[in-house]
Amino acid sequence: MNPTLPELSVVVAERRRCRRAPASYPVRVCHARGRILARGRTTNISEDGVHVLVSARDALETGRELVLEIDVPLSAERRVRRDRTRTVRYRSRVIWTEEIGPMIGVGIQFVEKLR
DSSP: OOOOOOHHHHHHHHHSOOOOOOOEEEEEEEOTOOEEEEEEEEEEEEEESSEEEEEEEOOTTTTTTEEEEEEEEEEEEEEEEEEEEEEEEEEEEEEEEEEEEEEEEEEEEEEEOOO
């Protein structure tokens, strides 16, 4: 029996522990020693992970451990300049990848927030 699309959506929703929110932030995907492996942008983010788009030439293999650096705005308030950001760093793991035209979508799980 093949499940219908609504049934598949329920299965995916049940697998996720945290709700995702749309977010477009610059990211750097780095080797544990700091070398940049890829640059891209987030498409959505949650407490335990993020979806990132990177160039297809920067394909990352499933299961790879890495450091993810995300540049997030300092504040959503209008009084703060929009170009002011801070970098948050996470020890992370690639959970899945998918081709999206000339880009690769990468599902990344946060393992530990770094200082």
